[in-house]
Amino acid sequence: MKPVKPLEFGARVTRLLQRRSGSAKAPQVEFGNWSFDRSSTSLQLARKAGPKRIVLTEREYRLALALFQHLGSTLSRSHLLEYSGASGEEMRSRALDSHMYRLRNKLFRQPEHGLRLKTIYGQGYRLERLAGADGRLQ
Structure with a gap:
């Protein structure tokens, strides 16, 4: 059995407690036509052709939420890694780029x-509105 790193152990305990206390976080957050569902880590986009549901991984969900909360602002790599809950090993890798690539495609x-x-x-990275888009988030 490997020795337990105190910092990692604390982070895991905090994460488990956050998952169990569903009432601490709003189950649904909305940004215009985008609706974030915490319980299923998915997004729903309201559109004319009907709603579109997009399922994300936990990390993709956290990254997308951070980007929407800071629409128009540049978020540093370190902030995004910290916000997504990346461990020390992942912080040194190109994992963030892979997550952002998948998020961009989805x-x-x-x-x-x-x-x-x-x-x-x-x-x-920065999430921004496209020129010519109407005043609301779509």
Whole structure:
């Protein structure tokens, strides 16, 4: 059996407690036409053709929520890694880029959604509205 790292152990306990206390976090958060469902780690996009449900992994969900909460602002790589709950080993890897690539493909590839995930070289990532998009999030 491997020795337990105190910092990692504390993070795991905190995470488990957060999962069990579902009442501590709102089960659903909305940003315009985008609805974040905490219980299923999914998003629902309300659109004319009918709602579209997009299932995300836990880490993708956290990253997407951080991006929507800071729409138009550049989020640093370290902030995104910390927000997503990445461990020390993952912080040194290119894992964030892989998660952002998958998130971009799942949520922001379609121009009709009105949003774009932009890589800011040497800084991080920024979620921004596309020019010509109406005033609400789609």
